[in-house]
Amino acid sequence: MAIAGKNLPMEDHRAASFQFIPSGGVPPVVEKAEGCTLYFDGGREVIDAGGGAVAVNIGHGRTEVAAAVAHATQRVSYVVPPWVTEERIALVETLRERWLPPELSQVALVSGGSESVDSAIRLAISHHTSAGRPERWKVIGRETSYHGTTMTTLAVGGHRSRRSGFDHILTDFPKMPVADAEGLEKVIESEDPDTIAAVIAEPVIGAAAGAVLPPDDWWTDVREICDAHGILLIADEVMTGFGRTGRKFGIDHWGVVPDIMVGGKGLSGGYAPLGGVFASEKVVAPIAEADSGMMFFTFSAHSAACAAGVAALKILEDEDLVSASATKGAEFLALLSPLGEHPHVSDVRGLGLMIGIELVEDKELGRPYSPTTGMAGQVVGEALRRGVWVYPAGDGNAPDALLVGPPFTITTAEMETTVKVVGEAISAVCGD
Numbered sequence: 001m002a003i004a005g006k007n008l009p010m011e012d013h014r015a016a017s018f019q020f021i022p023s024g025g026v027p028p029v030v031e032k033a034e035g036c037t038l039y040f041d042g043g044r045e046v047i048d049a050g051g052g053a054v055a056v057n058i059g060h061g062r063t064e065v066a067a068a069v070a071h072a073t074q075r076v077s078y079v080v081p082p083w084v085t086e087e088r089i090a091l092v093e094t095l096r097e098r099w100l101p102p103e104l105s106q107v108a109l110v111s112g113g114s115e116s117v118d119s120a121i122r123l124a125i126s127h128h129t130s131a132g133r134p135e136r137w138k139v140i141g142r143e144t145s146y147h148g149t150t151m152t153t154l155a156v157g158g159h160r161s162r163r164s165g166f167d168h169i170l171t172d173f174p175k176m177p178v179a180d181a182e183g184l185e186k187v188i189e190s191e192d193p194d195t196i197a198a199v200i201a202e203p204v205i206g207a208a209a210g211a212v213l214p215p216d217d218w219w220t221d222v223r224e225i226c227d228a229h230g231i232l233l234i235a236d237e238v239m240t241g242f243g244r245t246g247r248k249f250g251i252d253h254w255g256v257v258p259d260i261m262v263g264g265k266g267l268s269g270g271y272a273p274l275g276g277v278f279a280s281e282k283v284v285a286p287i288a289e290a291d292s293g294m295m296f297f298t299f300s301a302h303s304a305a306c307a308a309g310v311a312a313l314k315i316l317e318d319e320d321l322v323s324a325s326a327t328k329g330a331e332f333l334a335l336l337s338p339l340g341e342h343p344h345v346s347d348v349r350g351l352g353l354m355i356g357i358e359l360v361e362d363k364e365l366g367r368p369y370s371p372t373t374g375m376a377g378q379v380v381g382e383a384l385r386r387g388v389w390v391y392p393a394g395d396g397n398a399p400d401a402l403l404v405g406p407p408f409t410i411t412t413a414e415m416e417t418t419v420k421v422v423g424e425a426i427s428a429v430c431g432d
């Protein structure tokens with residue numbers, strides 16, 4: 001691996017020293033990235049079919065984004081989040097005018113997905129507390145879900161392996177079944193509706209399951225149930241947002257507008273740590289009336305990150321990449337579908353360029369691998385050795401899935417190579 005500008009190899013001991021908790025081995029060293037390609041180890045090419053952590057949507061190496069970040073940094077390195085800079089305003093205006101449903105006019109900017117969900121939970125609780133309902137503090141999450149890795153987002157999520165070791169100190173937020181809206185109604189009744197602040201869900205379940213879609217009526221039913229009980233509805237669009245599923249937001253597929261929506265990942269195309277909380281006036285009004293506020297994080301709405309966001313959203317629009325995600329997603333799903341014939345693949349599914357491949361030990365019995373085998377991780381490692389990056393996913397009853405979530409600029413040739421390599425990696429690890 002050459003060190004940028006010096007053409008010297010990156011010694012293994014330097015690369016290994018990057019690890020906080022050493023886990024053996026040397027982490028991949030990435031020299032540069034361009035389009036859909038990562039350049040490893042002095043030039044070895046890897047297709048970024050996972051878009052990193054399903055974050056890279058406009059492709060790597062966009063000089064316009066780099067220039068916007070540099071320009072913003074030269075103008076103002078840092079000022080406290082409540083103050084205004086041109087980049088902050090430009091991002092809020094872009095989001096309001098061109099991306100968000102008109103109902104979600106209130107925008108707060110943070111530095112990533114966990115921060116955005118954590119803030120949305122604080123916002124929902126604060127909404128009720130400010131309106132004189134402090135007893136409404138519970139946020140219902142789904143039994144299988146992932147909303148981030150702060151203590152509160154772990155608590156609201158249903159990702160058993162990521163919660164492991166912390167369960168005993170996590171807030172006991174109630175959980176609803178994944179796909180049964182009546183089940184939500186039952187949870188609300190048994191908890192007492194007057195204690196529930198909000199319900200949170202991913203439009204398409206990502207990290208915890210590998211692109212699992214809800215039943216057709218699920219979102220409209222959940223919206224109705226929340227309305228009937230005065231409960232706020234939060235859509236976690238961290239993975240699904242900004243075109244990933246072929247619409248601006250995942251929930252758009254079901255024609256539902258939540259009270260609060262959160263984004264991250266694709267909001268900056270992966271070029272900067274950026275997340276957003278988008279809420280209706282109804283949600284923030286009681287907080288404003290009570291003269292309360294929301295404490296910021298030091299790096300909330302960082303100008304350079306906002307500049308990256310504006311530039312990335314412009315590219316998504318100028319190049320019609322949300323539609324590209326829909327059409328290329330359909331093409332990629334069709335190409336990947338034959339992998340469903342593999343004796344250890346139980347399902348290939350998805351929406352837009354968010355596609356999941358579920359692995360099982362026994363397909364006839366529908367029996368998953370034991371979670372201790374870490375099968376998805378092994379397949380991901382094997383695919384990476386063969387030149388393709390996909391993102392490991394899965395938990396609980398479906399512990400092993402692969403997430404395919406490439407940049408929306410991926411070519412047919414890159415899709416075909418991905419299909420071939422992933423198929424070979426599954427056979428090499430799981431057997432035929």
Ligand SMILES: Cc1ncc(COP(=O)(O)O)c(C=O)c1O
Pocket residue numbers: 053112113114115117146147148149202206207236237238239240264265
């Ligand atoms: C739906 C969802 N919410 C929240 C998060 C957490 O985001 P971050 O890793 O940026 O903190 C993720 C990350 O994968 C996610 O997929």
